[in-house]
Structures are given as structure tokens and as C-alpha cells.
Amino acid sequence: MQGSLKSASAGRGSFLKHLDYSVVQQCMHCGLCLPTCPTYDATKVERHSPRGRISLMRAIADDRLEVSPVFGEEMYYCLGCLACMTVCPAGVNYAELFEHARAEVEASGVLNQPRRNLIRALAIRWLFMDHGRLQLLGAGLRLYQQLGLQTFVRKSGVLRLLPKRLQELEAMTPDIQPAFSDDLIAPLTLARGPRRFRVALLTGCAQDLIFSDINRDTVEVLTRNGCEVVTPPSQYCCGSLHAHNGEWDLAVSLARKQLLQFPPDAFDAIITNAGGCGSHLKHYSQFLGDDPVFGDRARLWDSKVKDIHEWLMQIGVQAPAPNGASAGELTRRETVVTYHESCHLSHGQKITAQPRQLLKLIPDIKIVDLPESGWCCGSAGVYNIVQPEMANQLLARKLQHVRSTGADTVATGNPGCLLQLVNGARSQGWSLRVVHPITLLAEAYRR
């Protein structure tokens, strides 16, 4: 299965046909994936289910179906949440199939439209290929927000002149942090106390602009646990956005750049705190496994990439000291926290226990179970932008469950989910705190 992707990129324009047939054939259509698929659950239509989509991919591989606009739309209707992979007894690699199918769609051009092409060229092929461009955009947005322009524009009513969809998108504009990661984090941060490990921190794209404070908290938590942290100020996108959106070659090129910037043999671990990125970062050998120069390095890289929760539990995290309250003091109010699973952390990386174990270490926090915690919140990368209807249905479902727990804080380990939940709570006028588990841990260390 490892070699299948090389042949795919060689046979550009026929990704599914060049995919190792056993990957397509692995699905024995038992249907056990159906109840876990959010789009099937909502529609009860087989085309919108994992086995339905796989049957279409197989039909293309078999020459029973042409790559058509309907096929293309279907591949983009899939959230890519990978919940189906968790329940599949047959071990179908849906992630691989799905990335191939989207690459096939893009290579065929069946979804080409001037507006779509322009947006993809600007966002995926230009903006997210370069860290400087992203920071420039972030700085621009920050200025717009800091000068009060956004508030002014929102209050003035001028937005009502825009089409409804643009108004909705404007409302989703994230709050840009006053400082980016490289302002907050030195290129090298020494461990507090004796150095046990040397690790690299990947600061991410969205994470860097919108959640640079989470990156800072991550460094702090790592250093308090004996890690020396290397954080280069300018980093590349991991390529997850590109791989999930059919831009195969760009994903490969970004993987190469990562391997050059972070030689995996120089670190004990390469840390990511974004579930969506981690799920992709751990599979560089799928893209470069057969590359004569990068193959071995990619395999080593895959074994070194660790999600922050995974890494901390692996090295034996230090529990924060309990608050120095004397016995006679009135009971402090406990924060009630519930945990929402990022799909690519739970289904993509199978990391479900560690974030909960970390949260349990924090004093003065009461953890309550979230019903359907592993059900997608609708963020799904850029899904909430391109498929707003389904994304909003899923967001409403998620928020309803969060409400049912009575929690005032929801913790989650992925920037997409964080943003989606922040926007959802805001639109309901709900002062729900949405936070990364690592931030809660860092706060507990500081207390």
C-alpha cells in the first residue's frame, strides 16, 4: 500500500486507476460505516456514505464511470472526518482513497469554474504556500480589527449590501492575535530544569495567526516537562490543506520543505498541537516513501511526529500543583469542562485517551462527558466555508450536546474546531469558553 502513491503521482490524471487495486477492493460493503457518517446520517442516501463513495471510486477505477461533476461534488460533500475508519473492521484506508479521489477530481477539471479556480489559486496555491504571505494577510486583518474598522463596518450596516453568503463569511472572520508565534516564542527555548528531550514545535498556519497563544502555551508546557524547544520563526504549511483538496504535487513539495527545515534525526520528537495537521504530518512516507533522497527521512519523520497530548503522556507529564487553598477556605468554584474530539486527532490519529488524561490532572476542573464527542463539528478544514449548510447542521448538533453537559468550557485540540465552536457560541450569544487543553494545563502551571 505504501508504494501506491508514487505510481499515482506518476500517472497524473488517473489517480484512482493507478491506485493499488487492493486498496479499493478492501471495502467489502458490509455497511458498518453508515451509522458513523455524518452526511449519511443526515440524508440516508448511500451516495453520501463511505461505502457509497468508495463504490463510485471503484467504478472509476474499473472504467464503469467517468469522473463527472456529480462525482466531484460528492467528493467535496464528504467531510473527510474519517469516523468511518475508526469503525471499519476491514481496515479500509479511507483517508488514502479520499485524497486520491479529490486529486482525481482536480486533475480532471470537472469542477472548474472561474470563481472556484481563482479562489483555489489564491488560497491554496499561493497564500498557503508561503508563511510570509500568510503573516502579511494576518497583519492586514489585525490592523482592520485593531483600528476598530471591523466594528465600524459591522455596525454601519454596510455589510447588508453584500450578498448573504459574504455577510456570513465576514461574521466567521477570526480574531487575529496581537502577536504571531515568532513574536511570542524564541527560536530556541531551554528546558526548565534538566533537559530530557530536544523537540521541534510546528506552529501551523491558522494556529500561528489566530491561536499563537496556544503555541506559546505549548512551548511553556513542554519546557516545564524537560523539553528544549526549537521553533523556527518562519515555517511552512504542513500540506494537509493541499492533500485534502486534491493538490497532490504541492503537498509533496511542502512535505520536502518540512523535512529540510526539520531534519528528523536532530530531534527526539516533532510536536504538533493541531489535530488536523498531525493526522497528515504522520504520513509523509505515503508521499515520499519511494523518493530516493527523502524516503528514509520521511519514514523517520513519521515516527517522530507527535501530537502534544500524546507526547506529554508518553514522557510522563508533570501534574500541576494543587491550588494552595487551606482546608478552612470555602470550596472554590470548579470549572466544568467538557472535551470535544478533533476528528483528525481521534479518528485520524486514534488519540482519544491522552487529552482526557491530561485534563484530569488539572486541579479545580470537573470533566463531564460530551455525548457524541467524536462526531464532527462541521469545521472539517475549509468545509464550513464551502459547504455551509451541512457544516451549520453539524455545528448546531455539537453545540446542543455541549449545552446538555452544563459545561462552561469546552476543550478541543484543533484550530478548525476551536474556530468553529467560537463562532457557533458567538452566534448564539453564548459566553462559552472554547480552549485548547494545553492552554488549560499551562494556566494551571502558572497558578
Place this chain on the structure above:
Amino acid sequence: MPYSPEFIADLQKVVSPGNVLTGKEDLIPYSFDGTAALREMPGAVVFATTTRQVVDVLALAARTRTPVVTRGSGTGLSGGSLPSPGALVLCLAKMNRILEVDRANLTMLVETGATTQAIAEAAGAVGLFYPPDPGSMKISTIGGNVAENSGGLRGLKYGVTRNYVMGLEVVLPDGEVLWTGNKCVKDVAGYSLRDLFIGSEGTLGIITRVLLKLIPPPACKRTLVATYSRMDEAAQTVSDIIAAKIIPCTLEFLDRTTIRCVEDFAKVGLPDCEALLLMETDGHPAQVAEEVSRMEQIARQNGALEVRVAQDDAEANRLASARRSAFSALARVAPTTILEDATVPRSELAHMIRFVNSVASKYQLRIGTFGHMGDGNLHPTFLTDEQNAGEMHRVEQAFVEIFEEAIRLGGTITGEHGIGVAKKSFLPKFAGDAQMRVMRELRRVLDPQGLLNPGKMFE
């Protein structure tokens, strides 16, 4: 032969345009069910959401002589919901409401598309129990369960779907709606038509509502896992447990190939061994405690390598759930997994398992066997590749031998999956001339035009 635009327009009038699928990309995902290596394109797919719509769709089909194949979640394992050539697929998955839970009479009335899981949960929510638990229960629909008379892991003690159906609403091929059964435990008025429709595989009528029997849940249950270095020892353990007058609710076995695949997926700590028994007993706590110790003793007397008792319900559920994944998990080691469900009287189990393994080696086939050992229902599963024509032919030959042996031993060619298309050719020999004649005549009377699921079960 594509349908006429008028026919499609008429269907859209009945169920709304959004509930009629005609595009190639929409139809391919309905060209199969859970059965391996069978594929046939439907003419269109239509979703009905009320009994009235089912009646109207059947009327349209009758007028245009269009064959109709009813489908729930498409998890069947005999090709029962595989489209017949040119058939209209009538999908009832959206007709899934739970209409009534009657705690005074211990019954539940549901629409045909309700999933087995939803029914089990709704019963559990009021402190009651719906026992049938087919492997695909998380998504299989009750309509499909009734049409196939599905079994499951608890069949040994609690019986199968038939034992829990008290009443049915059925739309007949001529569009008439028939109710059979009621909430009475005793009812001998007339022929039991209800029993005729149970297991009729969509050939006699379309089930639209089901009245189910619920029972009080057992107060206590315990799960054991016993491992063996020889399959015979496992089989003998089962025989001895039954002979000791213990009826556990579950007595499942897995062979080495299946154990490895299941463990690879479920990671529940199954050891690498030749055979494994998963046993569950339930009932009054005192009785359960006694049975657990006797079953453990019997297992050890028969040479069990290890007997482990699940520590809590969570572990027990993980083990049962892992066992339910067995069939799909076998797909990890081969592109095509062909599963059968030959069933023999319990006394013949050990012989039948040996026979299945000898047939596999005779035809040079890889096989994984698991099944419901307590009720004699085996699931020999050939691990093959549908693209290898020679091997597929040998698989067919092997099944002929297995079915003939099952019949010779007084068993059946299918314990719980149904005839469909997969076992059609074996039915006449199994059923005999008289049964075949009566079945043909019954079908002709109810469906004179031959519109419902044509080509299934028998011609």
C-alpha cells in the same frame, strides 16, 4: 432498459422529486448490498416515507410491470436486496420512526426502517429488552431483520427475530394493506400470515410496520473467554455445557485466522490460539454465578488453555462487539470474503467443523471459521479474490460439498442469512418437491405478476 420520463415523473409525484434517484452516480451505490461479489444496477431508487407512498409506488410498478426490490440499509448477506435486473429499488430507510412503546403490554410498534440498534436502545430506555442482535444491528433495519428472519449472538437462549414479531403491516403487491397479528400473547384466529411474511425475503409483500415483543432484561450477566489449542476441545466444551442443562445466552467460537483479524481491529486482548469460545450467561445473579463456575469447570476439563471472566459490563460489551466485527475483520487478509451460514444440529458441530476444514484444504482455499456454536450455526468464510476466476470456481465447488454435508447431517443451508440469490441453487434439493411446489404457489397467489424481488429465493 431505462425508465420512461413519464414513469419517473409519476414516481416524483408520489414521493417528491428529492426522493427519486436516477443519476448514474446515485445508482451505483445501490447496485449491491452486504453480499460479496454481486452487483446489478437498479433502474431507479425511490424513498418512501409513509405506507401510503409504498402503496402508490407499488400501484405504479404494477401498472408498468416494473420489478420492485425493497431495501433497508443494504447489509444483507445473501443478495436479498440486490437489485433484480431493471428493478426499481424501494428504499425504506427514511421510514424509521418508533411509534409506540407499550409498557403495559410489553410491545413496541415501529416503522420498517427503524434500526435494530434504535429499537434496542428505545427498549432499554424504559427498562425493557429486545434480544435479537444480528452482526449489523447498528445499522440493519427491522424490516430487513423480519424479511430475512435474522438471528444473532443471542439466538441460543432468546431465539431469533421471528420470536419477537407480534404483528406486521404489509403492503401486498396489488396495493392492499394487510395487518396481521396484535398485542395478544395468544391468538389462533386463522392461518398465521404473520409467520408467512417473516423470512419471505421481500417476495410476498412489503413490510411497513412491525409490532415487536419486548421482555424484561436479565438482572445480571457475565462473559467468559476460553482458549484452546484444538478446535475439538472447544466443540466438546459446547456439547458438555448443553448436556449439563445450561443454556447460556451466547456460545460463540472463533478459529485462529478469525481471532487474529478481530484482534487486529478491535484490540481487546484476544490471545493467539487455535480456537476461542466467547460465552455469556445471564439471568438471576445466583444462577449466573453458578453457571459461570460450572462453565469454567467444563472448559478446563476439556483442556482450555485459559479461562478469563470479563471484569465488568464494559469489557463484556467490548468482547461481544469485537465478535460482531468478525466477518468484516476477515476482509483484512483477503480482497474478497465469502461467508456462508450452514447450520447443523449441535451434536454434529465438531464433525462439521472438521469437514469444512478438510474441504478447504482439498480445494486449496484459505478459510476463517467462526459462528454461533451454541446453536450449530457456522460461518465458514473463504478468503479469496473475486478477480481470480479459477479460485472463485473452487470456492463454489467447496460450498456445494459443505451444503450437501450439512443437509446429510440433518442441518440447513442457511441458518440466518436467507436464500436470496446466493443460495438459490441449493434450495430445491434442501426443501424437496412438495415444499417447493407450495412455496411457488403461495408466491403466485400473492404476487401473480412476479413483481416483488424477482429472481430471488427461487424462479
